[in-house]
Amino acid sequence: MPRHIPLPRDLLEHPFSVAEGEARGIGRGRLRGQDLARPFHGVRLADLALPPDPPAALLTLCAAYQRRCPAGHFFSHVTAAALWGAPLPPAMAHRPLDVSVLKPHALPRANGVIGHRLADERVRVVERTGVRVADPASTWCQLGPLLAFDDLVAAGDHLVLKPIVSARGDPRPHISLPQLLERASAARAPGAARLRTAAALVRVGAESRPETVLRLALMRAGLPEPLLNAPIHDARGRLLGYGDLVYPAHRVIVEYNGGQHRTDEAQFEKDVTRVEDFRADGWTVVEVRKGGLFRQRAGTVERVRWALGA
Structure with a gap:
């Protein structure tokens, strides 16, 4: 007799909620199996579903959180920057997921999550690689107090870059330089002056x-x-x-x-x-x-x- 009852193949490849598992006839005992990770309450993840590649692993973790969160939650700050592919210092690699809501929604609270409640009406929520994420300009402004100055400029350089060779299915730039400058000039939160100084140094063309x-x-x-x-x-x-x-x-x-x-x-x-x-x-x-x-x-x-x- 096998140690664990085999799961359906699609549940082995992607995060799934406990409710989804139960709807497929999987018992609670099997859902507590040691071969299933529990990245968030009410979510299960098979060992095979977590890729070794850090960007892919982050996307899988975001997809796992999205399985159990309310519709108003979206990824922001450092997590959003990573989803947009921005270069980040190594120290940011193990930061919990940044999850935001717009006021008046309740602040996100969960293990492994840093919750934010935003009042900025300019923030747009868009879909990228299957998860809800803050738009590029909002993401960059949110990085203002979190990154060293040169890293902030590097993140801006990435967002406005039109690569010599574009990746299939990922049109670039994510935002134009004039749009980034306009958003920085409109910022009023603490650290807005630093954002404007950094934006003035963002250039199109830097690939790393x-x-x-x-x-x-x-x-x-x-x-x-x-x-x-x-x-x-x-x-x-x-x-x-x-x-x-x-x-x-x-x-x-x-x-x-x-x-x-x-x-x-x-x-x-x-x-x-x-x-x-x-x-x-x-x-x-x-x-x-x-x-x-x-x-x-x-x-x-x-x-x-x-x-x-x-």
């Missing part, structure tokens, strides 16, 4: 958090503002690729190299070839790695300063 942090570091050091992900053509008009941070007048490109060589060998080889082509065409390329950006930033700034002066 390190690129944003690097750009801001160079600008704070008094260096010119670079173009972001600008196309580089040779003398015959052939596209050599896109440079992360580009100074056309100085023929200098600053490239941030992440961990592609450990996670994506094909992409790493492509990036190496692209940088070689830039240099062969007469561009000075300053390559920056994680240590140079986050631990030896002053030295990195001086390398770029020297390249521009040379």
